[in-house]
Amino acid sequence: MSSSTATIPTGRSAGTRVEAVVDLAAVGANLRVLLDLMRASNPAGELMAVVKADAYGHGAVPVARAALAAGVTRLGVATPGEAVALRAAGITAPVLAWLWPPDEPIGEALARDVELGVSGRPQLDAVLAQAGGRVPAVHVKVDTGLGRSGVGPLDVPAVLDAVAAAERAGRIRVTGLMSHLASADVPGDPSVAEQVERFRAVIAAAAARGIDPPVRHLANTAGLVDHPDSRFDLARVGIGGYGLNPVATPVPLRPAMTLRATVALTKRVPAGQGVSYGLTYRTATETTLALIPLGYADGIPRAASNRGEILVAGRRRRIAGRVAMDQVVVDCGDDRVTAGDPAIVFGPGDDGEPTARDWAGYCDTIDYEIVTRIGPRVPRRHVGGTPS
Known part of the structure; x- marks a missing residue:
């Protein structure tokens, strides 16, 4: 085998010590494969490309653009700062940020129409306090079993009451309900079905209070591939978009x-x-x-x-x-x-x-x-x- 490769990206600039070559065509192709999988069970289903941590090291802005060109409709990041950076680069698609402490300044993110995840009453209060006359879009995040961020099971009724009251008052728009799977990549793990049922119960509890967001999302890449019941309206695709398959089920993905x-x-x-x-x-x-x-x-x-x-x-x-x-x-x-x-x-x-x-x-x-x-x-x- 020659040390010069044909299929590995070539064209190294003279004097390059090291570089990470990112194949945006592979990113787009991976996302189209996953979007087809989503729509096999829900023709109106959407994908959110998760581009947090600089798109898992691949470059957030170029990857975001490649994702949108591939048919992805929404982008997800961890922090409001990551979302603001996408807006500063001229990206206008819906962007959701879900990891932020309630004392973090979020005024700039709200001014740039970033959607924020709300994992409890303190975050809801922070959104209302920093809205600045705007009507922010929020996704209510509930903990259905992962034990990390999200409204805890004992607090769900009170938080949903407060969210519904704020929406009725015209102070927020609830654009999503979300949760996150703990063990979708573990074959046969019963927690997946348990989390799906808990999420359904939260959706019903929200609907009883008049909360009817356009998207409900639970599935990550592993959930999308192996657990069709977890797909709902939207799947948040992270690692799969970069061509790395977290489960054993074969999917034609290419590392980018x-x-x-x-x-x-x-x-x-x-x-x-x-x-x-x-x-x-x-x-x-x-x-x-x-x-x-x-x-x-x-x-x-x-x-x-x-x-x-x-x-x-x-x-x-x-x-x-x-x-x-x-x-x-x-x-x-x-x-x-x-x-x-x-x-x-x-x-x-x-x-x-x-x-x-x-x-x-x-x-x-x-x-x-x-x-x-x-x-x-x-x-x-x-x-x-x-x-x-």
Whole structure:
């Protein structure tokens, strides 16, 4: 196999130390696949593309635009600040932010027509206090079993009463009811059905108070794929849009991010040469070491020391020694490797390179963390779409 790849995004600029190449065409195709799945059970069903945490490390603004072009109708983020950044980039589609403490200033988000998640009476009061003469749009978030944010089961009646009163007074518009699944990616977990039933009960309780929002949403990617009863009007698609499938059910998704670097240095060393801090790796024979200039400051987990693999000169090479802040080393044996050669940390796997899921296995984590932790020092290069 050649070290030059055909299907991994190419066209590296001269002198590029490291870059994350994001295939926006793959993002769009993934979302169209998931939208078709949604509409198989609900022809009017919608998708919300979740672009929090800089679109799971892929670049929030370019991904948001690719998602909207693919037929997604709504965007979701965690924080009001993330939503404001999308508005500042000129994105006008509905944007929901659901994670914020009640003492956070939200006036700018409300002024920019950001929809806010309300997880309790303090947040409702904060929305009313900072509305500034506007009629904010809110999604009431209820905790149906995850035990994180959301109105707790004992507080649901009182909060729904307060929300209904505020809506009748013309002070808010309830545009959504939402909750979040705890174990949709766990095969056969009974909590999914339990949460669906609790969510239905909340919908009924809201309707009894005159609360009838246009969208009700519970399903994440795993729920959308494996639990049709959780789909309701809208599915919030996060990891699936980036081509990473959280469940075993096959879905034709393509990983959108390829993390690549350039070999910075090679050297021939004798047997017994120690490598990196602590000298936890020593060469078995005379060999060629290749220095790859990225490390834990770029998002490579230190847990990958002596475990993670990188595609160099057509073969996967295991990291030799500890991951350092800015660099790792791989042992290339007698293979011809020179400074300037490409090094593919992970990608879609087309040419034998590791995938984000492989890296999750090296580090005993999930592929969500692998892509999301790629740091701001790593430039993103968007291909297959219009990132501006």
